[in-house]
Amino acid sequence: MNDTLSTSTFGNEDRLPRVPLPTLEETCERFIEWCAPLLTEEELAATKAELEAFASGPGPILHAELERFNAAEGVHSWLDEFWPSRYLGRRDRIALNANFIFLFKDAGLPQVERAAALIAAAVDYKLLLDEERIPPAVQRGRPLSMVQNKFLFSTTRIPGVEQDTVRAPYSDEHPGPSRARHILVFFRGNMFRMEVLGAEGRPHTLEELAAGLQEIMKAGPPADEPVGPLTTKARAEWAASRQALLAADPRNAEALEEVETALFCVCLEELVPADALEACDQLLHGNSANRWFDKSVSLIVFGDGSAGINVEHCGLDGTTILSFVDAMLETSPEEHSRRSGARPQGTPAIRPIEFVLTDDLRADIRAAAASFADYAANTVGKTISLDFGSDRIKQLKMSPDAFVQMAYQLAHKRAKGFVGATYESIATRQYHYGRTEAMRVVTPEVLRFVEVMDDPAADAAARRAAFRAAAEKHVARAKECQAGQAPEQHLWELQLIAKRRGEQLGVTGPLPLYETPGWIKMRDDYLSTSSAPSVNIQYFGFGSTSPHCIGVAYVLLPDRFNLYLSTPRPVAEQMHAFADHLTKAVRELEDLLASEQAS
Incomplete structure (x- = not known):
């Protein structure tokens, strides 16, 4: 490939690599890994059973159809039908629910x-x-x-x-x-x-x-x-x-x-x-x-x-x-x-x-x-502005996004008493017709981190270790998403193929995988998060995605951290508690890392 980039707006599009299509086996493995932290043992077992049935039954047929579509002439990406289905197929109002x-x-x-x-x-x-x-x-x-x-x-x-x-x-x-x-x-x-x-x-x-x-x-x-x-x-x-x-x-x-x-x-x-x-x-x-x-x-x-x-x-x-x-x-x-x-x-x-x-x-x-x-x-918003930014987080030798995402997890746990499914949008525009990938933030390392942070017996060193482990796992997962190695949109598109063309493919029965606790809980957002770093905007905003969700739109700049939160009024009190805990968590985590440098 010629390494010289075109200066024309659309001149590089055809040289971009295609969005990678994971194998069905890879997606099944990641799906279990991603949903497991949110499930009980019984829920995980039920999810695994239906996943195995899917992977040995309709799954390969649907995936083969997706491979065929991806290779067809004129198709830019295996997600070409997914995006219209996801955005244009939604039947609720887009005002407040989808526009940003x-x-x-x-x-x-x-x-x-x-x-x-x-x-x-x-x-x-x-x-x-x-x-x-x-x-x-x-x-x-x-x-x-x-x-x-x-x-x-x-x-x-x-x-x-x-x-x-x-x-x-x-x-x-x-x-x-x-x-x-x-x-x-x-x-x-x-x-x-x-x-x-x-x-x-x-x-x-x-x-x-x-x-x-x-x-x-x-x-x-x-x-x-x-x-x-x-x-x-x-x-x-x-x-x-x-x-x-x-x-x-x-x-x-x-x-x-x-x-x-x-x-x-x-x-x-x-x-x-x-x-x-x-x-x-x-x-x-x-x-x-x-x-x-x-x-x-x-x-x-x-x-x-x-x-x-x-x-x-x-x-x-x-x-x-x-x-x-x-x-x-x-x-x-x-x-x-x-x-x-x-x-x-x-x-x-x-x-x-x-x-x-x-x-x-x-x-x-x-x-x-x-x-x-x-x-x-019936929707309540809140703004937060902190004189704290990515420069300070980098001084503390941590990924800025990982830092704030861990702060969200700690604040949510303290505000609501549990860790809930969290969505983060990951840009994938490095691919031909690339848009975004869906990242799920909750990992075993996150659960360990929030537990240790509120364990009276844990000293600063233990808390730092748990914090850094959770942040490192977050960075690793974000890199997987950037590489197109994520399960949710792949499984979702297989479900949509069954709806569009299932009859001609011989996939006519129900797909119990999509009714499992794993699929439902992983995608039932308690926090829906996305960032927009620019000195030209003060705030970024969007609505929540469920009756109990808090939309978290954030502008993380070198010296400033601005957030706009949005949630349905019935859980507004919990959102305000989340905001209060978040403000404290940011300072607490900053002090935790700073004390390491001081020692």
């Missing part, structure tokens, strides 16, 4: 100027992407997959009865970059189409973008029946509402066309957040009248100029959005405008996007808005 957010660093700009700056930056990025001039991401000298960038602009998730679809550029239906020149702007629930590229494809200037936004903000009272709340519904229900919209009047098809082809969404909020917590909450599950949660990218700007992003997750992971946000925020608005070729063309063309609604649709919208408001009110 970043709260940007402050820019010191008023609302309109901040929004104009973000629009100019995003348009500059889009034009560079069109020409494949976004530099390819590189990690330790190895190029990373850039395919997700194709879903940044003019990409909209379309609800379906059984599975959603995605409307996007770079596709068979819409080849090449998006040709759209407009964005979708929300204010007071009113929707507007605003041209950000002129007739010749040149961007409007910062001043013109600001003038367009000011015109929108003078446009009138709040919308009577904003359609945005429909995007908060469970997916099949939203699909039915969308069909009702289309059936109500031909003009609704035109309105949806403008919404779905818009480059991205800008939501202007009158609200001024009281603090970072309220800002994060509003980004994640704010005013549904002022959102279209199916758009891949929604830039949200509050009344004081503070801002962030809400991202539809099906085609975009955090690492891709971080690169996009860094590119937007590390360069001045003026430089973005200049580089993009912006020139004076007058105030951008603006027109309202209006839907023709029946009484049934109006009732549907009101019910959707009320239901989502209740759902959001």
